[in-house]
Amino acid sequence: MVRRLKDMDVELLSMEKIGGAHAGNISRIDALSEKKKVRYIYKEFADERNKEVEIHRNIADIVNPFSRVVRIWDDPPQAMLMWDLGSPIKAGFEIQSSDEKRRSIGHILTRLTSLHCMDAVQTKLPVHQLSSEWRDWCLDQLGKLCSRKSWTSPGWERTILEAYERLDIPHYQTKCPPVITHGDPHLENVFYKDDEIWFIDWEWAAIGSPLRDVTILMQDVYEDELITFVPEFYLQCMRERGIILDGDDFSSDLGYLYIDHLTMMLAWEVEKYFEGYLSEQRIREIIEWKIGEIERVQTEVMDRKNK
Structure with a gap:
């Protein structure tokens, strides 16, 4: 060095x-x-x-x-x-007011929109595909947790298995026009410096649905109102760029990718708990929230499919 x-x-x-x-x-x-x-x-x-x-x-x-x-x-x-960009946006995000959180998320989504509007034709990037990878990792993590802690529930694993099986998530083909995606824009990888949003850790960059980035960003959001705000504001950002996404395609990608990324981040949060970065109370809160979101979104997706 x-x-x-x-x-x-x-x-x-x-x-x-x-x-x-x-x-x-x-x-x-x-x-x-x-x-x-x-x-x-x-x-x-x-x-x-x-x-x-x-x-x-x-x-x-x-x-x-x-x-x-x-x-x-x-x-x-x-x-x-x-x-050095200082501290990530996640530092202090949880203690912000709802209005402050909306402003922060709005700045990030506006920046992601700029990335998604870049020409993806000549890029040497892999194409993102859903698979069973995050499901398998999460089930393994939850299995380890359940073997160590009495407060865990076997229903968590059943919820994940049911969602992936009923929706056939590993074989889902995204529907929105493919764009360049960062691939991991959760709030620990996002910084605000010199009046601009910056992203680090680009190792998962790929061509994929724009909802890939949107639903990973949603992983640090634990409020119903903000969960609704994120995709709505993103659609607004795209409209302002003159890009209209089909509503059915958008909703479909949102549901499938959100469940896949809820599962991925659930496994990662359990790993952080094992390594001593999260308290027992916090990991329980996170698991209960994310399992609840998987159940909610699965029901919404199934309802749309049955109409």
């Missing part, structure tokens, strides 16, 4: 490790560049989590307006240098 900074005529002043167990080594750096103090984040990728290097290399012209990357090193150890 020091050698790489020196090659950029950047002098390291201090460094603080800030974690990154699932992505490699991440450090916050204070440095001198052109006689000015600057603050960077240096991210050294784990071998199995280095997809982001290829993403930035293949679609740099698309990613750069939405991120603050300074430099990518493709030679070992693969790494990235980006501007």
Whole structure:
């Protein structure tokens, strides 16, 4: 790292490790560049989590307006240098008022709309497909949790199995016109800096339904009113860009992708609980909310299919 900074005529002043167990080594750096103090984040990728290097290399012209990357090193150890964006939007989001939350989400959705309107024709990105991956991971996580805690319910696993089986989620083909999606814009990956929204962690970027990003953003929302607000505001943003999405296609993608991502994030939240990042009370609240949402959305999707 020091050698790489020196090659950029950047002098390291201090460094603080800030974690990154699932992505490699991440450090916050204070440095001198052109006689000015600057603050960077240096991210050294784990071998199995280095997809982001290829993403930035293949679609740099698309990613750069939405991120603050300074430099990518493709030679070992693969790494990235980006501007320090401060704290993610998730920090403090839960204590905001409903109006403040709507404003924050509105800014993010407006920014996502700009990404989704980028030309996707020439990109070297994979195509996102639903599968059984998140269902299998979540069932495994809940099985581990149920074997350790008496307050758990076997009904949680039944709810997930029923949703995937009755809706045949692994074989669902999205209906909205495909766009470039970030793939993981939950609030820990979204920052507000210099009057703009920025996204980090692009390793899951792919061509897919715009509802892919919308429903992942919804994973940090735990209020009925805001859950309704998110897709409605996104549709408004697209209309303002002159893009009209078919209502039935939009609702269908919303339901299927929301259930899939509720399941994915449920597994991830259980993992964070196992690692000591969430309290027992909080993980119970999260599970009950997300299971309730899966049940609600499954009922809505089935009702539409039966009409």
